[in-house]
Amino acid sequence: LWDCETGKQLALLKTNSAVRTCGFDFGGNIIMFSTDKQMGYQCFVSFFDLRDPSQIDNNEPYMKIPCNDSKITSAVWGPLGECIIAGHEGGELNQYSAKSGEVLVNVKEHSRQINDIQLSRDMTMFVTASKDNTAKLFDSTTLEHQKTFRTERPVNSAALSPNYDHVVLGGGQEAMDVTTTSTRIGKFEARFFHLAFEEEFGRVKGHFGPINSVAFHPDGKSYSSGGEDGYVRIHYFDPQYFEFEFEA
């Protein structure tokens, strides 16, 4: 746990296996993280209440949800901190209650591992990025599948624009397959899709390795991407991006 302003480490919690994903709830008082299924240990989601210092000091979460099937590969808090939305290695999505730990909703829309989940700015919907070459849009409360965005490469990360109906997808392929595709500079592209039409309308080249993470700036005028090539690229949109409209 870190202090943003000073960069000081506030707490260190040791775990039995690798920590895959973590986050604060909306109120900023509860943290959750998921640990991998490794070395004989099962996959767990642990919850700590920061208002109770004993939990942090003794490394004792107030709740630990075991995950029996495929491990959790990405997770985010629900809109009001009442639940967790978790994506699994097999492509399933589960909504766990943050109070009781039970599964509230379960859907399977993806056929392969979910690499990333990001909420919209108003947290009413979220986008998932999956190894099955698609990204999908879901409603946060019901987990109802809304839209699908198709590519021909595994999608590592996806982000929703805060003020437009746009989503950006970043991907590439398995790190071990990198040598088999073009190593020409800039072949790895971030792709922009329209949320309602599911159609691609733009690509940004630049990375020469698979893109692992994408994020919009909260003002919607720029986005950033980080890749396997070791670079973080910050892009500011042209005027055309804001003026663009589909024929409809």
Add this chain to the structure above:
Amino acid sequence: DGEERAASAPGSSPPPPPEEPPALAAGEAPAEQAGDAAAEAQSEGAGGEDGGAADEPSFSDPEDFVDDVSEEELLGDILKDRPQEADGIDSVIVVDNVPQVGPDRLEKLKNVIHKIFSKFGKITNDFYPEEDGKTKGYTFLEYASPAHALDAVKNADGYKLDKQHTFRVNLFTDFDKYMTISDEWDIPEKQPFKDLVNMAFWMEAECRDQYSVIFESGDRTSIFWNDVKDPVSIEERARWTETYVRWSPKGTYLATFHQRGIALWGGEKFKQIQRFSHQGVQLIDFSPCERYLVTFSPLMDTPDDPQAIIIWDILTGQKKRGFHCESSAHWPIFKWSHDGKFFARMTLDTLSIYETPVSDTVSWGDFSWSPGGNIIAFWVPEDKDIPARVTLMQLPTRQEIRVRNLFNVVDCKLHWQKNGDYLCVKVDRTPKGTQGVVTNFEIFRMREKQVPVDVVEMKETIIAFAWEPNGSKFAVLHGEAPRISVSFYHVKNNGKIELIKMFDKQQANTIFWSPQGQFVVLAGLRSMNGALAFVDTSDCTVMNIAEHYMASDVEWDPTGRYVVTSVSWWSHKVDNAYWLWTFQGRLLQKNNKDRFCQLLWRPRPPTLLSQDQIKQIKKDLKKYSKIFEQKDRLSQSKASKELVERRRTMMEDFRKYRKMAQELYMEQKSERLELRGGVDTDELDSNVEDWEEETIEFFVTEEIIPLGNQEPAWLCPSCVPGAAGKLRPAGAVQVVPASQRAERGNKSKPVRKRCLSPVFTRR
């Protein structure tokens, strides 16, 4: 019966032989009985004569003795083997057209007949009917088994003894069979008409071409209409084929491969037309006329029943013939003549043209049918003192219309031009006294008298060779990577072969001519990363250079208007897709398909129009193109209208959903405020009153610009607004070239300029 009477009444002269053939076997039984009777008669006689001298008691039955023991009880087991009248008939043959001879020459005749017919088996009996002292001209022969009789009929029928006598041989049983054919003829029952569906449907619809696509690593197969905007799917089936598909040469059938054999599909709905059962089938080939299908399976061969290669009649589904197969290395093993009348294959030492073996005991190089006539071209490698030879042979006359001797030959390859107008033989030779291999092209002009041959010498190694279909040009890729060149040659009427143009530094390893000629795509497939060059050979200009990264296949559509380049999952595991280009090299579509495997255009049947009609259409082309353009415009606007409609609906639905979500969001505002201690964080500027604004200036650099020499405000090239449509952050610098430095009197140091484009401000 003659024998019977003779046995029962010894001493009497043999009665004249009957017209009917002796029931020879039947004669044995009566003879047996007659023998008993005779024995009885003799013993009685003996007894009678010897009556006085016999001291022994008489063992004879008393004269009125009636035998009350039936023969079945006494001789049952022997009687079981009693020959029936019908036995042995199957082993009898009748030979007609035998010379009629008198008794003096009968012995000689019998010997001759015996010699000829004992070839088929042991002759157990013969009979030569006579009349008026001469034989009647036909004989009966009996063999030890019916198989021999059949053999004799098969092989001796038609045997020419001399000028006037040609044997006709028949089974004895055949006479009865043919005499008992009834005079009534039953009309065969009418089979219900099997409607094979409209096989030519796909050509009638709108004259768009079709192509098949295999994707999802072979699990799905689809058939599409080719449309400039987007392919239109006709049919898509899961697991339609287990490996891949093939179209028949005229496009009528689609063949799919399965463990148990081949299935043929066709018609509007791609119904299953025919099935051919051949376990483990791997390769197939169609005859050009689409009447026959050849299938090969390595599993099925047994020494006495060849089943490795089977030739089927497509319409009836019948197995016509089976063949052995040593190896499938050179599929198709059977090569069809262009009209499907003959097919031929080459084995170790024989070139067989069914059903006439041409020759043997000569080692063969390779052979190939002319696509334009029943001419076969083959070459024979060097043999001791005899040089290598290329021969053109006309069939069925077997006349050698051209022979060409070649010296020091290492290898030959035969390339026919599509219409059979020219044959190119690529000859690799090692000239005497050198080590290296030199390549020549021997061009045979098939349509000219006595087939003149011209030679083109090539200085470099040949990578690929291809004739222009329907034309008289050919293209050659030569050289060694990375210095590969392409040369275009024209075979002129005046006997010259002219090099039209050569392009060097090409990235290509395969030549793909348009099926209509004139246009060609030079492709660098696989290891050359999919480089493409589109060339118009009428003036040898390169129309376009493009790339489809890692392309593994190039397929022209049958009309020569479109080219498809594709990356197959079988050769590359990522980016599997097929791209559609115009013949000029303009990219029209990119179609990604999950684990795309193969695309095949459906061939067109040959045109039904006469040459005059084609000429007329070409003349009126303007009229037709106006109509087609109108049609295209209508369909395009229809498509875009549909697209717009679809988008409108999607947008409306999405808006509805978003509205609901927004409402929920608004309802939850109070909870959010509570969770964040009363601070409103819903918008970026929700609590802007809490913000403090601070402006900081900091020193970056100092630049002294003497007045008078001031250059106008200068923007670095990338910051000129509107040029690239982008604005870059300030601070871009450019080094002033040495030539301009002198003006400022500062020769050593580069002068740095700062770009004056606007600076971004950030809080």
